[in-house]
Every structure is written in structure tokens, then in C-alpha cells.
Amino acid sequence: MKKIVVTGAAGFLGSHLCDKLLSNNNNIIGIDNFYTGRKENIAHLLNNKNFTFINHDLIDFIKLDADEIYNLACPASPPQYQKDPIRTLKTSIYGSLNLLEEARRLKAKIFQASTSEVYGDPDVTPQTEDYRGSVNPIGIRACYDEGKRCAETLFFDFHRTYGVNVKVVRIFNTYGPRMDPNDGRVVSNFITQALLGQPITIYGDGQQTRSFCYCDDLIEGLFLMMNSSDRFTGPVNLGNPNEFTISELSELIQDILGKKSKIIHKPLPMDDPRQRCPDVSLAKKELDWTPKISLKEGLKMTISYFDKLLSGKVN
Numbered sequence: 001m002k003k004i005v006v007t008g009a010a011g012f013l014g015s016h017l018c019d020k021l022l023s024n025n026n027n028i029i030g031i032d033n034f035y036t037g038r039k040e041n042i043a044h045l046l047n048n049k050n051f052t053f054i055n056h057d058l059i060d061f062i063k064l065d066a067d068e069i070y071n072l073a074c075p076a077s078p079p080q081y082q083k084d085p086i087r088t089l090k091t092s093i094y095g096s097l098n099l100l101e102e103a104r105r106l107k108a109k110i111f112q113a114s115t116s117e118v119y120g121d122p123d124v125t126p127q128t129e130d131y132r133g134s135v136n137p138i139g140i141r142a143c144y145d146e147g148k149r150c151a152e153t154l155f156f157d158f159h160r161t162y163g164v165n166v167k168v169v170r171i172f173n174t175y176g177p178r179m180d181p182n183d184g185r186v187v188s189n190f191i192t193q194a195l196l197g198q199p200i201t202i203y204g205d206g207q208q209t210r211s212f213c214y215c216d217d218l219i220e221g222l223f224l225m226m227n228s229s230d231r232f233t234g235p236v237n238l239g240n241p242n243e244f245t246i247s248e249l250s251e252l253i254q255d256i257l258g259k260k261s262k263i264i265h266k267p268l269p270m271d272d273p274r275q276r277c278p279d280v281s282l283a284k285k286e287l288d289w290t291p292k293i294s295l296k297e298g299l300k301m302t303i304s305y306f307d308k309l310l311s312g313k314v315n
């Protein structure tokens, strides 16, 4: 039985990862400060004898005991990470540094949830791991993008300097049950708006693209990466390579629900990337991973969750 730390455990992806690791008979120490996480996401785990929860802000050092550390702690939604940008930077940079020091001391394997945002507003599509990105270092997204870029640098410097066993994954837009309906990301916004009969808010002309990966596919990829050969550090892209415009996403949600919503256009936020599409051939080659769940199937499962959540039938 391995001792595994999961940071960001009360978040959307962190809580699914805890479920997966517990189902494989591991001992999990979940850490979160509920900045964007929800108590409801881990309520079902609190009576599990193999799960321990620690309420802690990872900006501050914490002494750990673990064989493996997954670092997922960081707000992921633009309105959330922009609310307190200095705190976002501190979470990515000090949080990673604190955890890397502990991984070095414990000789533990450490995983970083990096992001497609390291590519910024990309000049090439699809994005491969060797593309160095186009990030505006002084824009409103930089607290997230540059924080995650700096965290990657820290991971690779700890690897080169101290031989720490690192695993870095660049996650592309992922959605599914347990997203916070109020966190402002496009999938949760559109589904909530459509279910509540409110207008759907499209920012800009809706022609910008994203590639949406269902959470179960993504979690499988995170697990395969952590358990891949020590030789393979990443970074590796994980995401669904099927690209959709934001207008197409809104159409698909309305089609699934079988009702038309009013569309209102709002200004495109500063530095909003025009397109985002992963090249996942490295993940296929090294991890034998490809996403299996189509956007339509994944949206149906997500809509069903939000429907129950909004009518008070699930937490």
C-alpha cells in the first residue's frame, strides 16, 4: 500500500484522482485550503480509513510523509485565478518549491499538473511539447501561465540538480461532474445557464476554439504518467484533440437538452487564446493513452450531474 499525497484534493480533478487512487488500494493524504475546492467533493471520502484530509495552504511549508506526491493545487478557472493574481503565483511557485523540497528529502516521486496555458496564445496548431509558447508576461492571464511555467522550471531544475523523480503533465481543458457551477469556466457556465433557462454568455464572436477532455479520460492519463518508466519525465500533453469552437459547444449543449437558449455576446477577455488543440502523439507513444469519451457523451454525463446538483439531489 503506497502513501500518496494529493494536493488540491477538494477540487474538481483532485477529488476524482483521490477516488481512482483509493480504488487501487492506496493510502491517500489529501491537502486543500478550499480556495476553489468544495467540501462536497470529498464528503464521501471522509469516513474512508485510507483517506486523511489536511486543511492547509500550500504557500506555507508542510512536512510530509509519502512515497508519491501529486500536485494539483491551484485555481484553474480564469476568473478565479485572476481574483488574487499574486496569491495564484505564490501557489504555483512557493507551493511547488515546498513540495519539491519534501520530495527530495523523502526520495518520493512528484507529479505536477501543468497546463496547456504554458503555450499561451499559440502560433502553431496542434501544440506539441517542444513548442515554447507565446505568453504575454504582463497580461491578466500571466499569473497563471507564468506561475505554471516557473513551476515546470523548478521541477526540471530539481530533477537535474538533485535527481528528483519528476512527472510533468500539460493538461488541456477538462470538464465533468464536480466542476464548481460558479467557477466561471465555459462548460459549467453554459450548462448551468441552459439548465436554468438563462441566456448563454459567449465571449467575443465564439469562433475561438478549445479541445475538451472528459475527466475520466484525463485521470487515467495522470495515473499512467505517474506510473510510467522513471526515464520519462514529460512534459507530456494530455487532452482531447477534437477541437470545437465555443459557439459549437453552446449548440451541442442546447441540442442535448433539446431546448434553445438566448445567446448574448460579452467582450472577449484580454489575451484569451484563439485556439487550443493538443498533439497527443507523445502520450500515445509513451503511455499508450488516448481519450475515449466523445464530447457529446461527456457532456451528457456532466449535464446529468449539474441537473441533480441544481435541483439539490446531489451535493
Ligand code: NAD
Pocket: 007, 008, 009, 010, 011, 012, 013, 014, 031, 032, 033, 034, 035, 036, 037, 038, 056, 057, 058, 059, 071, 072, 073, 074, 075, 076, 077, 091, 095, 113, 114, 115, 116, 170, 171, 172, 173, 174, 175, 180
Ligand atoms: P479546481 O479549482 O477545481 O481545483 C484546485 C484545487 O486546489 C481547489 O480545491 C483549491 O481549493 C486548491 N488550492 C488552490 N490553491 C491552494 C493552496 N494555496 N493551498 C492548498 N490548496 C489550494 O481546479 P481543477 O480543474 O481541479 O484543476 C486542478 C489542477 O489541474 C490545477 O493545478 C490546474 O491548474 C490544473 N489544470 C486543470 C485544467 C482543467 O481544465 N480542469 C487544465 C489545465 C490544468
Ligand code: UDP
Pocket: 077, 078, 173, 184, 185, 186, 187, 189, 190, 201, 202, 203, 204, 208, 210, 246, 268, 269, 272, 273
Ligand atoms: N467563455 C465564454 N463564455 C463563458 C465562459 C468562457 O465564451 O461564459 C470562453 C472564454 O472566453 C474562452 C473559452 O470560453 O475563450 C474557454 O474559457 P474557460 O474559462 O473555460 O477556459 P480557458 O481555456 O480560457 O482557460
